[in-house]
Amino acid sequence: MTTIGDILDEFFSPLSRERLWIMPEGDNYTSIVRGWRPVIDAVARTKNHLQMNCSTWSGSYTTNPTWRPTMTDAPKPGAYRDFVPSPPGTDPQTCQNAFVVYVGSKAADVVLPGTQPEIQTRDLYTCSIGSFNLYSTADQIDCVAKTATMDFWMYNNMSRQSFGRFASHPAFRLSGMRSQYMWWNWKESVDWKSGTMRVIPRTGVARRW
Amino acid sequence: MRANTMKRIGVFAALGLVLLVLWSEPRLEAQAVVAEREQVTLGSVRVGDRMVSVMIAYQADSALLVAAVPGSDGNPRYIPLIGSTYRGVHSFRLDVLSPHSSDEMWIRTSEPRSEVLAYYHFGAETALTQFGRIKLLETPFPEHLSGGPVPFPKEDPNASQLRASFYHYDDK
Numbered sequence: 561m562t563t564i565g566d567i568l569d570e571f572f573s574p575l576s577r578e579r580l581w582i583m584p585e586g587d588n589y590t591s592i593v594r595g596w597r598p599v600i601d602a603v604a605r606t607k608n609h610l611q612m613n614c615s616t617w618s619g620s621y622t623t624n625p626t627w628r629p630t631m632t633d634a635p636k637p638g639a640y641r642d643f644v645p646s647p648p649g650t651d652p653q654t655c656q657n658a659f660v661v662y663v664g665s666k667a668a669d670v671v672l673p674g675t676q677p678e679i680q681t682r683d684l685y686t687c688s689i690g691s692f693n694l695y696s697t698a699d700q701i702d703c704v705a706k707t708a709t710m711d712f713w714m715y716n717n718m719s720r721q722s723f724g725r726f727a728s729h730p731a732f733r734l735s736g737m738r739s740q741y742m743w744w745n746w747k748e749s750v751d752w753k754s755g756t757m758r759v760i761p762r763t764g765v766a767r768r769w
Numbered sequence: 770m771r772a773n774t775m776k777r778i779g780v781f782a783a784l785g786l787v788l789l790v791l792w793s794e795p796r797l798e799a800q801a802v803v804a805e806r807e808q809v810t811l812g813s814v815r816v817g818d819r820m821v822s823v824m825i826a827y828q829a830d831s832a833l834l835v836a837a838v839p840g841s842d843g844n845p846r847y848i849p850l851i852g853s854t855y856r857g858v859h860s861f862r863l864d865v866l867s868p869h870s871s872d873e874m875w876i877r878t879s880e881p882r883s884e885v886l887a888y889y890h891f892g893a894e895t896a897l898t899q900f901g902r903i904k905l906l907e908t909p910f911p912e913h914l915s916g917g918p919v920p921f922p923k924e925d926p927n928a929s930q931l932r933a934s935f936y937h938y939d940d941k
Contacts, residue, residue, distance in 0.1 A: 605915050621917050633859050634882070640917035641900065643852035645831035645910070652805075652829055691831035691854040721856035722830045 562589045564685045565662070565678050567740050571718055576736025580631050585746040592685045593714060593744050598647035602694045603712065605642055607750060607757045610696075610710070614703035623697040623711045629743040633717055639695035646691055655687035689716045689742070699747065707751040707760075714744040805829045805856075806910060811863075814933035817871030819891055823850075823935045825858055826909035832858050834937075835909045836865075836876055838889060846905035848896045849914055850876060850886040863935040868928040875924050879934075885921045897921055 562583050570579055583589045593599050610617050621640045635641060658681050665679035693715045701708040718740040749760040806828055813822040822837040822845075832853040840846040851858055862880040867873065876887040889896040895904050900916030 602913065602915075605913070609915065609917075616917070620919070633853060635899065638918070641915070643833075643900075643914040645833060645852065645854075645913070646828040650830065690829070693852065693854060716854045719855040719857065722854075 562587050563678075564589070564680050564688050567718065567742065568662070568688065571737055571740050572735045574734050574736055576738040578631055578738045579740055580629065581740060581742045582629055583742070583744045587744070589685065590744045590746055592682060593689065594746060596686050597649075598644050599692070599694065599714065602642040602644055602692075603748075604757075606640055606694065606696045606712075607710070609640060610698070610708060610750070611752045611757055614701065614706070614708075617698050617708070618701050618703055621697050622701065623699045629713065629715070629741070631739070631741045635693065636695035636697075636713055636715075639697050639713070641696070642694040644692055644694070649683070650687050650690040654683055655690075658683035658687050688718060690722065692716045705751075706753045707749070709747060709749045709762075712744075712746050712748065716742045718742060808909060811935045811937060812933065814865050816865070816867045816874055816932055817891070819871075821865060821874065823863060823865075824909065825937070827856050828910060830854070830856055832856055833909055833911075833914075834858050834863075835906070836887065836889075837909075838891070838905070840905065841892070841894075844907075846907065847909045848876070848887050848889055848905060849898055849900060849903070849911070851899075852914060857939050858937060860939045861937050863937070865932045865934075866924060866929045867932050868925065869930060874932070875921070875929070888921045 562581060567581060570576055594603075617640070621638060624638060627636065629636075661679050661681060662684050665676060669676040669678070695713045695715065697711050699709040699711050720737045720739075747762070749762050751758055751760055806826070808824050808826050810822050810824045813820055815821075819839055824835055824837060826833045826835060826847075832855070833849055834851040834853075835847040835849055837845040837847055850863075851861075853859070860881065861878050863886075864877050864879055866875045866877065871891075873888070873890045875885055876889075877883065877885045887896055887898045895902050897919060898916070899918050900914050901919045903914070903916055
């Protein structure tokens with residue numbers, strides 16, 4: 561299970577190093593992003609495109625099983641994409657508030673007796689992403705039966721520039737702030753026989769990672 | 770073990786300092802950051818009688834590399850080239866190519882890898898991009914960009930002329 565605290569600690573550490581974070585379907589962070597409104601909307605746009613352009617998907621956006629995420633900003637090749645820059649709820653004020661709560665809880669753990677829990681709010685998880693790319697391909701697609709299994713890969717790079725002007729503040733001098741390449745992955749089986757896109761519950765989901 | 774302990778201490782010290790800064794920042798300062806939109810023009814090139822500008826549109830934690838072309842109403846329209854999930858764009862060399870007739874152009878990167886980012890026929894309302902065929906944008910700050918790559922028309926290497934190259938260095 562990946563917590564945003566793990567990623568922020570790596571990013572802000574003076575000994576920070578570039579790292580690839582891959583969060584599969586069963587990961588807590590993946591569940592959080594799948595319930596986030598900007599991601600829900602991006603997934604809906606993608607499914608709508610699939611429904612309207614099945615033959616294009618069948619010919620151009622099928623899954624390449626050998627592809628693996630890497631520490632690069634290069635787009636996933638051969639994938640349908642949805643770029644969402646600075647979505648609502650990731651403004652600096654909201655993020656600052658979530659960050660203060662998180663750092664405050666860490667400070668409390670040091671200052672107060674006993675073990676104090678780290679407070680990692682949902683806003684902290686989503687603010688730490690902010691902008692993202694959603695890449696989608698079809699593992700399996702049948703345009704006659706109107707069914708498909710979709711493979712979603714969502715990407716964000718947390719870099720020095722992700723924090724705007726704050727990154728150049730003297731207080732950040734201690735921080736390494738090396739890029740954290742974050743990928744979330746999940747699949748969805750869908751059908752649109754009735755004319756409406758429907759998610760089919762999948763059984764025996766195999767974990768890729 | 771020792772490195773791990775040092776790391777934890779370092780993290781705490783860094784976060785503590787950041788916390789102090791965040792608490793001491795005036796509220797107005799934070800509000801100003803909301804408007805962190807900025808357009809930086811890397812350069813412009815004349816293709817026939819049209820001016821094409823290459824620019825990066827920055828937001829708080831994202832950036833969009835675009836080519837600005839003249840719209841039919843005289844206002845600029847934008848062709849999206851690269852969308853970035855942080856306030857920067859990776860280093861690149863961008864080439865603008867156009868045949869002698871100057872009625873179309875290809876925009877491609879030659880570094881770090883060679884690939885076509887966009888094709889545009891001047892006067893058209895749409896362009897071919899890495900997001901497929903899309904309507905020219907009225908703003909370089911769209912809410913989202915959706916689409917999939919499609920094949921670009923082949924350039925005729927004998928007829929195409931390199932009009933300009935633009936360089937960008939990212940210090941992330």
